[in-house]
Amino acid sequence: MGCNHFTPMKKALITGITGQDGAYLAELLLEKGYEVHGIKRRTSLFNTQRIDHLYEDPHETNPRLILHFGDLSDSTNIIRIIQEVQPDEIYNLGAMSHVRVSFEEPEYTANVDGIGTLRILEAVRLLGLTGKTRIYQASTSELYGLVQEVPQSERTPFYPRSPYAVAKMYAYWITVNYREAYQMYACNGILFNHESPLRGETFVTRKITRAVSRIALGLQEKIHLGNIDAQRDWGHAKDYVEAMWLILQQDKPEDFVIATGVTTSIREFVRLAFAEVGIELEFRGSGVNETAHVLKCNNPEYQLPAGKLVLAIDERYFRPTEVELLIGDPTKSKTKLGWKPKYDLQALVEDMMKADLALFKKDRLLEQSGHTPMNYYE
Numbered sequence: 001m002g003c004n005h006f007t008p009m010k011k012a013l014i015t016g017i018t019g020q021d022g023a024y025l026a027e028l029l030l031e032k033g034y035e036v037h038g039i040k041r042r043t044s045l046f047n048t049q050r051i052d053h054l055y056e057d058p059h060e061t062n063p064r065l066i067l068h069f070g071d072l073s074d075s076t077n078i079i080r081i082i083q084e085v086q087p088d089e090i091y092n093l094g095a096m097s098h099v100r101v102s103f104e105e106p107e108y109t110a111n112v113d114g115i116g117t118l119r120i121l122e123a124v125r126l127l128g129l130t131g132k133t134r135i136y137q138a139s140t141s142e143l144y145g146l147v148q149e150v151p152q153s154e155r156t157p158f159y160p161r162s163p164y165a166v167a168k169m170y171a172y173w174i175t176v177n178y179r180e181a182y183q184m185y186a187c188n189g190i191l192f193n194h195e196s197p198l199r200g201e202t203f204v205t206r207k208i209t210r211a212v213s214r215i216a217l218g219l220q221e222k223i224h225l226g227n228i229d230a231q232r233d234w235g236h237a238k239d240y241v242e243a244m245w246l247i248l249q250q251d252k253p254e255d256f257v258i259a260t261g262v263t264t265s266i267r268e269f270v271r272l273a274f275a276e277v278g279i280e281l282e283f284r285g286s287g288v289n290e291t292a293h294v295l296k297c298n299n300p301e302y303q304l305p306a307g308k309l310v311l312a313i314d315e316r317y318f319r320p321t322e323v324e325l326l327i328g329d330p331t332k333s334k335t336k337l338g339w340k341p342k343y344d345l346q347a348l349v350e351d352m353m354k355a356d357l358a359l360f361k362k363d364r365l366l367e368q369s370g371h372t373p374m375n376y377y378e
């Protein structure tokens with residue numbers, strides 16, 4: 001969809017544009033002809049690596065990607081940016097998005113993930129933009145928490161199990177409330193876990209694909225994980241940002257579950273990632289004593305001996321309260337939005353492993369030529 005002289009370019013504002021989803025969504029909206037504004041936080045080091053390829057020099061004429069300094073904890077900043085941009089669509093993706101970390105920073109998480117959403121809604125209302133600006137709220141399958149029923153749909157009751165999920169529950173309901181109270185086009189996308197080569201390094205899938213690449217290349221001995229019995233419904237972030245856009249293009253504002261409908265354990269994800277480098281695993285023991293060892297290495301490029309310990313459990317990664325099983329029912333999004341994911345789990349693992357192997361092959365080259373490779377933290 002291009003734009004011509006007669007159709008003014010649509011403007012979108014993305015909070016969290018420097019994150020995984022923000023980067024894929026910005027790319028998608030630019031392709032669709034939007035002018036894309038993003039809010040980025042001031043940080044002591046650059047934090048725009050995921051969108052650098054989309055960046056246009058502001059000194060050139062009419063850049064279509066424009067970044068604003070801001071923070072979801074700062075109401076006046078949010079009001080000013082929305083007033084300046086006058087967006088047709090706001091995608092509220094900004095959040096302290098790590099469930100385990102939310103137990104360490106509960107108040108900050110409530111402020112940014114919960115009240116931050118209110119700040120966006122209230123800014124749109126106060127600025128008289130309720131008839132113009134459509135709002136997407138990044139809701140989450142974490143709302144389902146302690147299993148009430150499976151698969152989980154738009155009608156499944158919530159039972160949040162972390163400060164993150166409780167904050168997101170406030171955000172969910174305040175979005176519904178503003179829609180009903182002020183006739184705003186404001187919607188929740190209840191997205192199940194979605195991953196990609198751009199996934200943050202401390203989320204479990206990316207932690208695994210990075211570690212497996214490094215282990216295969218001889219840069220790391222083993223990986224430490226927490227609860228590998230947990231099961232997640234994993235999709236690819238590229239597919240999921242398409243759904244966010246579709247949610248804002250409907251006649252009526254509604255909430256949608258976005259999921260694949262397939263669930264897999266963390267243990268199985270580990271097995272699939274090792275299989276990508278030709279390594280078969282044997283799991284031994286159980287609970288905190290469970291370990292994984294090389295059963296067979298079928299790829300001569302990676303010389304790992306049979307029996308080598310490659311995975312151990314570390315209780316530090318356990319959560320005080322866990323979400324054990326997520327499996328989404330995407331029937332509504334399939335029928336009403338016509339949304340269908342292109343990636344299945346196997347294709348997702350392949351994509352992530354390909355990217356991380358390439359990344360760490362560069363690292364190995366650096367090491368072999370006497371340079372210090374990147375730092376690696378678990």
Ligand code: NDP
Nearest residue numbers: 016018019020021071072093094095097138140191193194
């Ligand atoms: P990321 O953690 O990759 O990105 C989060 C973004 O929010 C980053 O741009 C981050 O900035 C920004 N941010 C953090 N704190 C603030 C703040 N105080 N003010 C403004 N911006 C802030 O998350 P994802 O891209 O994976 O997720 C996007 C959204 O979707 C989040 O709200 C998340 O909770 C939600 N979600 C994610 C799912 C998933 O599986 N990925 C599933 C369901 C929901 P910086 O780069 O500076 O840290």
Ligand code: GDR
Nearest residue numbers: 097099140141142192193202203204205225226227230317
């Ligand atoms: P999640 O994602 O909590 O589902 O939240 P994460 O990848 O962090 O955890 C998934 C499951 O893996 C288990 N796990 C570990 N997790 C991490 N991070 N590190 C480990 O070492 C580890 N070992 C086992 C966890 O206990 C958990 O059960 C993500 C985020 O993107 C949220 O913002 C989003 O709302 C939800 O997905 C849907």
